[in-house]
Amino acid sequence: MxxxxxxxxxxxxxxxxxxxxxxxxxxxxxxxxxxxxxxxxxxxxxxxxxxxxxxxGFIDLHGHGGGGAAFDNGIDEIRAALAVHRAHGTTRSVISLVANPLEQVEESLRVVAELAAADPTVVGSHLEGPFLAIGRRGAHAPEYLVEPDPVVIARLLAAGGSSIRQVTIAPELPGAIAAVRQFAAAGVVVAVGHTEADEKLTREAFDAGATLVTHIFNAMPGIHHRDPGPIVAGFDDDRVTLELVLDGVHVHPSVAQMTFRAAPHRVALVTDAMAAAGGGDGYYRLGSLNVTVQGGIAMLNGTQTIAGSTLTQDAALRCAVDVAGVDEALAIEALTLTPARVLGRADEWGxxxxxxxxxxxxxxxxxxxxxxxxxxxxxxxxxxxxxxxxxxxxx
Ligand SMILES: [Zn+2]
The missing domain is CATH 2.30.40.10 (Urease, subunit C, domain 1)
Incomplete structure (x- = not known):
């Protein structure tokens, strides 16, 4: 060697x-x-x-593509997108899949399983859809959202096997708390996200085994002093890691700084990048939806809904340290050791x-x-x- x-x-x-x-x-x-x-x-x-x-090396728990290529579109596009993020410092990636017809998600899970077995830098898949609140769906097609039914979950687990590393669930959906238990028992990291859940229900999801919040602040109720919601529940629970999309668009730098102060070793800086990351402005697809990128901001066509980011993890580091004023070791931890801990690999990564x-x-x-x-x-x-x-x- x-x-x-x-x-x-x-x-x-x-x-x-x-x-x-x-x-x-x-x-x-x-x-x-x-x-x-x-x-x-x-x-x-x-x-x-x-x-x-x-x-x-940076570890990205949440991304959808880059360089014009999308993780939902098969092995060649996954490889192309990973190469773009690699050049920006990402050395291990979880492959996030958006809501799509169930058969198509199963096929994507099989592709990621094959790739993860062959390539140590591919950590596995993240089912961001389909168990999301319709009112907080962000850039997931509403027709493909389903309730977390144990039979559907069993089908997905069968298709992805042990390569399914993460799932995002809205805890208010029927059967969601049981689904948290089912996924956690299968060794999958469960995230609360794309949700209308209040504080109490979010805490229930954590007690059932959820340990992550999908892009905290985005696609969930904000903090209200009489209705603290999922954000405060996440801040308050030491078992839980908070994904943060720190591109200067998804959250204000002052709010990012507050997040690092409130939960200093529990922030994971993720990209949530779609195909335009490392590319340029223009027209893109995210799953089955059309997205326009202008000035580096990705929006679902005809809406004011942010459709993922064009972020890379080196840019997240610069935004954290140079714009939000986060301590550099804390920012690096959020790109390396903290996501490694989420994945149970902190003894060898980060x-x-x-x-x-x-x-x-x-x-x-x-x-x-x-x-x-x-x-x-x-x-x-x-x-x-x-x-x-x-x-x-x-x-
Ligand atoms: Zn996402």
């Missing part, structure tokens, strides 16, 4: 920043980490990286430590991605010297 020594670099992970450091990647693992003054073991190649910062995966992102002084190693495989970053345009095609 080839060993690579990255030296003369600053390390930044959830434990903070360490200057003048080195790290050795050995195949798909980190085999040694040290500071200047400690002699590193010999390696097959050495790369000096003065003025740069190395972070763990830190720059010996034994952890060789998932690392090299950032320049402006937090642009220069190079990426995912499971030890190196690719060019979207902001690096070898990058072509915005990173599209940087395979």
């Amino acid at each position: 080839t060993t690579t020594l990255l030296t003369d670099v600053e390390l930044l992970d959830a434990d903070g920043r360490r200057g003048d450091a080195w790290i050795i990647l050995d195949g798909d693992r980190i085999s040694a980490v040290g500071r200047a003054g400690e002699a590193p073991p010999t390696a097959d190649r050495t790369i000096a990286l003065p003025g740069r910062t190395l972070t763990p 830190l720059l430590r010996v034994g952890y995966a060789a998932d690392v992102v090299l950032l320049d002084a402006e937090k642009q991605v220069e190079r990426v190693w995912a499971a030890g495989v190196e690719t060019a970053g979207a902001g690096g010297p070898d990058a072509a345009g915005a990173g599209v095609g940087a395979a």
Whole structure:
């Protein structure tokens, strides 16, 4: 196995920043980490990286595509979209599926299962639809939303097997609390989202086994002082992680900062990116729906409904630190260790430590991605010297 020594670099992970450091990647693992003054073991190649910062690879719990390609459209489009996000620092991805006809969702689940078995950077699938509140459906087609019936759930679990990593459920739907138990018992991370649930019902869902909130603040009631709703229930429960879409559009930077203050180690920065991420303005599809992207903001045609984002995780980092004023180690934690913990992989993903995966992102002084190693495989970053345009095609 080839060993690579990255030296003369600053390390930044959830434990903070360490200057003048080195790290050795050995195949798909980190085999040694040290500071200047400690002699590193010999390696097959050495790369000096003065003025740069190395972070763990970003883990995206929630995304739908990028570079003009959508995760619902089969294996080639999934691969194309993942390559775009890889160039922006994402090294492990959960593949989110929108509401579609049941047979089509089953087929998508089978495709993701096949891909996850072959590619360690594909974590599995996220059923964002079809168990959503119709009044809070966002960019999910209303005709494909269904109640969380145990027979439907069994069909989906059969199609996706253990590759189904997450499901979003509106707890007020008939049978929803039993569905939370059914999915949790199958090892699936259950998220509350796209919901009208009040605080009490949201707490019931958490007690039944839900541990995540799908893009907190979006597609749910806001905080009211006499009716706190799902947001306060999520803030208040230490068992629960809060997905946040930090693109400057989905939530105000001040609200993002408040979220990090209220739940500092329980925020996961996700993209919820649709096909336009890493692409440009224009016309796109999200599932069966038409979306127009203008000024980087994706809207369902003919509505004022935000249809996913055009975010990449490096941009979320810049927005968190440079715009919202979030501490850099906390922001990095929200992109790395926290999502790893949600997935039950915090012992091997999300830190720059010996034994952890060789998932690392090299950032320049402006937090642009220069190079990426995912499971030890190196690719060019979207902001690096070898990058072509915005990173599209940087395979
Ligand atoms: Zn989504």
